[in-house]
Each structure stands twice: as C-alpha cells, then as structure tokens.
Amino acid sequence: MQMNKYLIKGSLFTITSPESVTETVKRIWVDGIEILPEVGHGLRPFYECGFDWGDAGGNRSYTAALTICLSVFREERLAENLFVCFREEFVRHFPAQGFELYIDLTAFLITYKSRLRPNLYSRFCFSSTINSREILLYKDPLSGEVIADLAENYTMHNMMISNERLRKLxxxxxxxxxRFLIRDRYRIKGNDFNEVVQKAEEIMSGFYWRSLEKVLRRKYMEKYRN
Known part of the structure; x- marks a missing residue:
C-alpha cells in the first residue's frame, strides 16, 4: 500500500431472518479488514447503524464515510472533521452494486487542508441546515474557550460547488x-463543546423557522396577489 492510498471493498449480502424476512446488508473492508458500522454510529448516533453508498446512499452513507475515515486516519478528531467531505468526494460515487477499488487521498487532503487545522472540531448539531447536521468549532489552545462562527457554518452546505468563483460569491x-438576520449572535462562545452546541441549536432553530416563515409568506403573497 502506498502512502494515502487504500483499497476499499463494498459488498452486498442477502440475509433471511427466522421470520422469513429478506434483507440486503452492505459490508465494507479497508485494506482487507472489515469495518463495522457500530464504530461510526457510536460517534454520530443520528445516522443509521448500517452502511450504504452511491447517490442513493442516504443517511447510512454518512456512517460509511465516518467509519472508513476512522479506519484510515486513526484519530477521532480528524475522522469527524473529514468524513462529510469524504462522503461527497468518494462514498457518493462508489458503485451501487458492490465494488473493489483503490482511493488516493493525496489530492483530497490538499483540497480540505483547512479541516486538518489543530484545535478544529466537528460536532453534531441537529438544527444545522446542512444534511450532515455538522457544525465546526474552534477551541482556543490557551484559554480553552470554544468558539463557533455560525455564519461560516451556514455557508458550508455549498462547499461542493465545483466552480470556485461561483462558490465564493x-x-x-x-x-x-x-449575519443580517441573526445580527450580533452569529459568533458564539462557551466553556465547553456541549454549551456552544446547545447555543448553536437554539440560534439555528430560530433562524430556520424565521427563514421558513419568510418563504411561506412570499409564496402566500404570490398566490393571492392576482
């Protein structure tokens, strides 16, 4: 195995329960060693405890990405920081009916080098507007203070736009x-991760419903204007 190059295998198995219920189970191996969904699910229990991949992978594809990253990077912080990007770059493109292929992470790590920064942490935030429910936090190495910039986090769901100029705009x-809608509350601080995530949940939840209200009001006005 070359540095940053890994052999990933995904297979489908059909099992039948004692009640004669048939189910397709997907399993994954990294460099010949099988990995288990319970490992990734233990860190992010919001996602289902099972593997899936491809465009239709849904919730379980996040579990697959996180578990692969845990196997590859051998560090929870890095795996959590990178697994959402890993899903978009690799897991979504795995062939649906099973596969065995090498992936080279060299370009991937260069592209997402900002997520390798020390003191950067990914955490689960249910009210986050992106599908992964991810929020990035920074922990000051001197004071221990945890900081989240919710405006920056809000822009993350467009990080996969390939055109860099369009993405930046x-x-x-x-x-x-x-920032206009949240005013001065977009940057939050706290003494620990749970405190900051809880504050983020409250602010993001309010932002979501306020945004939804604006959309519904606009549609209502358009419908009855004529």
Missing part, C-alpha cells in the same frame, strides 16, 4: 444574509 451572499 455564493458563500459571501449566504454569510451576509445570515
């Missing part, structure tokens, strides 16, 4: 809109 638009 879109990020700027989203960032300004979020």
């Amino acid at each position: 879109n990020e700027r638009k989203l960032r300004l809109m979020f």
Whole structure:
C-alpha cells in the first residue's frame, strides 16, 4: 500500500431472518479488514447503524464515510472533521452494486487542508441546515474557550460547488444574509463543546423557522396577489 492510498471493498449480502424476512446488508473492508458500522454510529448516533453508498446512499452513507475515515486516519478528531467531505468526494460515487477499488487521498487532503487545522472540531448539531447536521468549532489552545462562527457554518452546505468563483460569491451572499438576520449572535462562545452546541441549536432553530416563515409568506403573497 502506498502512502494515502487504500483499497476499499463494498459488498452486498442477502440475509433471511427466522421470520422469513429478506434483507440486503452492505459490508465494507479497508485494506482487507472489515469495518463495522457500530464504530461510526457510536460517534454520530443520528445516522443509521448500517452502511450504504452511491447517490442513493442516504443517511447510512454518512456512517460509511465516518467509519472508513476512522479506519484510515486513526484519530477521532480528524475522522469527524473529514468524513462529510469524504462522503461527497468518494462514498457518493462508489458503485451501487458492490465494488473493489483503490482511493488516493493525496489530492483530497490538499483540497480540505483547512479541516486538518489543530484545535478544529466537528460536532453534531441537529438544527444545522446542512444534511450532515455538522457544525465546526474552534477551541482556543490557551484559554480553552470554544468558539463557533455560525455564519461560516451556514455557508458550508455549498462547499461542493465545483466552480470556485461561483462558490465564493455564493458563500459571501449566504454569510451576509445570515449575519443580517441573526445580527450580533452569529459568533458564539462557551466553556465547553456541549454549551456552544446547545447555543448553536437554539440560534439555528430560530433562524430556520424565521427563514421558513419568510418563504411561506412570499409564496402566500404570490398566490393571492392576482
């Protein structure tokens, strides 16, 4: 095995329960060693405890990505920081009916080098507007204070736009809109991760419903204007 190059295998198995219920189970191996979904599910129990991949992988594809990253990077913080990007770059493109292929992480690690920064942490935030429910936090190495910039987090769901210029323009638009609606509450601080995530949940939940209200009001006005 070359540095940053790994052999990933995914297979489908059909099992029948004692009640004669048939189910397809997907299993994954990294460099010949089988990995188990319970490992990733233990860190992010919001996602289902099972594997899936491809465009239709859904919730379980996050578990697959996180568990593979845990096997590859051997560190929870790095695995959690990178698994959402790993899902988009690799897991979504795995062939649906099973596969065995090498992946080279060299370009991937260069592209997402910002997520390798020390003191950067990914945490689960149910009210986050992105599908992964992810929020990035920074822990000050001197004071121990935990900081989250919710405006920056809000722009993350467009990080996969391939056109860099378009992505930057879109990020700027989203960032300004979020700051306008949230005012001075977009940057939150706390003494530990749980405290900051709880604050983020409250603010993001309010932002979501406020945004939804604006959309519904606009649709209502358009419908009855004529």
